[in-house]
Amino acid sequence: MCGIVGIVSEKRDVAESLLEGLKRLEYRGYDSAGIATLIDGKLAMRRATGKLKALSDKLESDPLRGHVGIGHTRWATHGRPSEDNAHPHSSEKVALVHNGIIENYRDLRHALEAKGHVFRSETDTESIAHLITDFLNMGMTPQEATAAALPCLDGAFALAVLFQDHNNLLIGARRGSPLAIGYGEGEMYLGSDALALAPMTNRITYLEEGDWVEITAESAIIHDKHGDIAIRAIHETGLSALEIGKGTYRHYMLKEIFEQPVVIGDALETMTFGDYQIALPDLPFDWKNIRRLSIVACGTAYYAGMTARYWFEQLAGLPTDFDVASEYRYRGALVDPSDVMIVISQSGETADSLAALRYAKERGQKIVSVVNVQHSTIARESDAIVPSLCGPEISVASTKAFTSQLIVLLCMALQAGEKRGFLSTDKATEIVDALRGLPSKMNDVLRDDNRLQEVAQNIATTKAIFYLGRGLMYPLALEGALKLKEISYIHAEGYPAGELKHGPLALVDEHMPVVVLAPYDSLFEKTSSNVQEIVARGGRIHLFTDKVGHANIGAGITWSLVLPAIHEAIAPILYAAPLQLLAYYTALAKGTDVDHPRNLAKSVTVE
Ligand code: F6R
16 A cells, blocks of 8 residues: 655656656555655655646646655555645655554654644654654764664554755665665666566565665665664566556456456466376475464455365365454464464555464464565565466456466365375366366356446446355355445445345345356255245346356346356356456446546555
8 A cells, every 4th residue: 555666866867757656556556646856955846636647747747857756656544635645745854755554653743743843744654754854953864864763663664765965865664564676777766566666677675674775876775673784685576567558458457357367377387287286386384284274365365265265175174264364363363383374465465464474473373375476575474475476466456366366275275185185086187177178268258248248237227236155156256246346336245145034135125136156066056046035025136157057047037147167166266257347347337447446555555
């Protein structure tokens, strides 16, 4: 949440590149944006509320010179989105951008105001600018003032700080929020992630917890949390400027939905071999010795984890708990050091998932993370990583990350089942075989989306909608509902089909669309009875099924989509695609900003 970028260059103006970096970070927040540079040693700033376009227009009519600068795109935490609350925040001596939350900002503000500092915003961030200034006023250098200020801050931050009269200096710091250094020719960079810096460099160092760094156009000096000089590895990212384009697609979300057959195909190529064997990175435990698995994640990744629970229990005989990460430590989870935790996260930076990881790790558990961003904090703090590798996911609504997480988790469950002697070779072969046919089936579903486009026009007029499923289709019902609500703003609820009669059925009437996910599987008859209960009460069933299911569902269905028949164990992966498209086309019909839904941000690095 919030994206930050900084550049210090020997010889060129940096505002345009800062703006380009912010475009690549806009997925992290888009309430307001701003840039500050030094012009002949003096701080200069442009800020604007709303999407980056507003800042870009401002810079066009009123450009900023300067060889050193910082930029920020905001997801508001403290203080409503306004120009005064937009970053950078400044004093007469420093300007800075911040990602995270300063928890003791009220105390700091009171103390600094008492000393005469004048605050101009409602943010927690501004207190950092005045705090550093306070130390500068005592005669400290920028480096000394930063080193003195950082221990006074409680909470999470990634910072980039610009100092009046220091044309060849930027200071960055990280605690709890990610920050990377980029190495260029005659210039150096800071960024929230490698993606922001990809057009300028692919040589990246990720700061560790508690690090701070002084960068000039020629070098970076990193200090660890004790103030000692630290050497951190430089990674080549392999990201290119091209990789994050929308191509011919209208939205990133649509592009990412359509990338899924290729992403899944590539993942299967890496993770399966022979008739049924699974190839995963080495894991620091033996599946045979685990008594209980625990899975934590947030949002869409949580629903991937919930799906995986069925797989680990049904295919590997491994009892599995799953928790929303933000609740895990607050319920006082009892952690057995001989058990294993799986953390699932696309970004690898989600604050709640990271906190759950640390909670379990401190209590001795081994952590395996399923992450897309390879050098993320969650990846680095885990004992092992099983990458989901779906490429950069830019759209705020997660699509290809979800299906690639499912593929990885299913392969893990298959491996666990085999190693634990629970899964027969026949069954493993059957599932791996079915998986290999999945990319082409998904491609067929995606290419035949006319009926989804049509029905989305009706769904767009509704105020509320249910998504129902049983067994493996239940987590997908939750995910389908989440996708619809986050981009179309229609109230959508996912339910286990059997639970409706315990209360929510009262909401069903002739105005209520009910999406039912019912492939012809071992639970079909049960779901079909629930469908009839809804039909009897006037509910408008929108059925996602296969040919046999369609023939057997009974009368009274309002609309249906017939999907290819698919192995029961992998049906949620295939059925995810039309639900993503349904959400997408409904949002289009409603005219919402699909890639930037209101109030949201992609990478949630605050609790
Ligand atoms: C929904 C969505 C979010 C994320 C959640 C976790 O479409 O994208 O619910 O799934 O914020 O994010 P990661 O996977 O980055 O930890």
